[in-house]
Amino acid sequence: MVRAIYAFVAGSLFGVGLLVSGMTDTTRVQGWLDVFGAWDPTLAFVLGGAILPMAVAWRVAARRRAPALGGAFPPAPEPKLGHNLVLGSVLFGAGWGLAGLCPGPAMASLTWGGTGGLVFLAAMAAGMLVTPGLRSRIDRLAAA
Amino acid sequence: MIEAEWIWGFAGGLLIGCAAAMFLLVNGRIMGASGILGGLIDRSGWGSAAERGAFVAGLVLVPGVMAYAFVPGVSTHITSNLGVIVAAGLLVGIGTRLANGCTSGHGVCGIARLSLRGIVATVIYLLAGGVAVVLFRHLLGVI
Numbered sequence: 001m002v003r004a005i006y007a008f009v010a011g012s013l014f015g016v017g018l019l020v021s022g023m024t025d026t027t028r029v030q031g032w033l034d035v036f037g038a039w040d041p042t043l044a045f046v047l048g049g050a051i052l053p054m055a056v057a058w059r060v061a062a063r064r065r066a067p068a069l070g071g072a073f074p075p076a077p078e079p080k081l082g083h084n085l086v087l088g089s090v091l092f093g094a095g096w097g098l099a100g101l102c103p104g105p106a107m108a109s110l111t112w113g114g115t116g117g118l119v120f121l122a123a124m125a126a127g128m129l130v131t132p133g134l135r136s137r138i139d140r141l142a143a144a
Numbered sequence: 145m146i147e148a149e150w151i152w153g154f155a156g157g158l159l160i161g162c163a164a165a166m167f168l169l170v171n172g173r174i175m176g177a178s179g180i181l182g183g184l185i186d187r188s189g190w191g192s193a194a195e196r197g198a199f200v201a202g203l204v205l206v207p208g209v210m211a212y213a214f215v216p217g218v219s220t221h222i223t224s225n226l227g228v229i230v231a232a233g234l235l236v237g238i239g240t241r242l243a244n245g246c247t248s249g250h251g252v253c254g255i256a257r258l259s260l261r262g263i264v265a266t267v268i269y270l271l272a273g274g275v276a277v278v279l280f281r282h283l284l285g286v287i
Binding site: 009011025026035046053067071072077080104110112122127 | 165188200201204206212215232237246256273274282
């Protein structure tokens, strides 16, 4: 229960940050990706602003034995890149450019995103549902 | 010239980073939107379903209230072309789960700990996004 309460607070803070920063506005996101159009650098400030506190948090975590609510910190990042990281990032980037929404902002804007937002979220959920099956096929192809 | 949008962007970014920092130091989790939702959808994360569900509830409800209360005429300005929206949603859903992360997990949390996977993923999806906008906006005129 306590974990859920803190998770709710983190999700709320994340969502408000996405709204304030402009990440839920697809024209701003596409303006950032559109380097040959009227380029909008705002997202660089968003990413920079987000990385700063998180970089501090990783340093603090390295000095602590466990998170405040117990359990363990996430393991060190996997050093191997792998084909799924590359292929997945290409597909994700293409979809992000096409519609201007990534998963966090798609959820944060659910209440005001209209039909388009709902359809996007449904398609994204469908994509997430089929990915485990797709991943094992891709891995078999890559191993062959 | 510093634009007001940049300051809002930076301030919002700080909030995002503080949310991620809190989720790590308190709950011990990496704040990745696609992983938190995806684990609920494909059932791989049902062991922590309450924590994930609460995160998603906060992420949906609180910005919703804030937007209606403080942002008159709030809009995502998403395209009205449903074909484009479905294609984009599928690509984002499959891509983020295959890559095991999106803008928050790889972009914010990964880069902040100088993870090679996070940095490589971010460079690739930024490039792919740029190519998609150039292709579909300037060459094909779809978006």
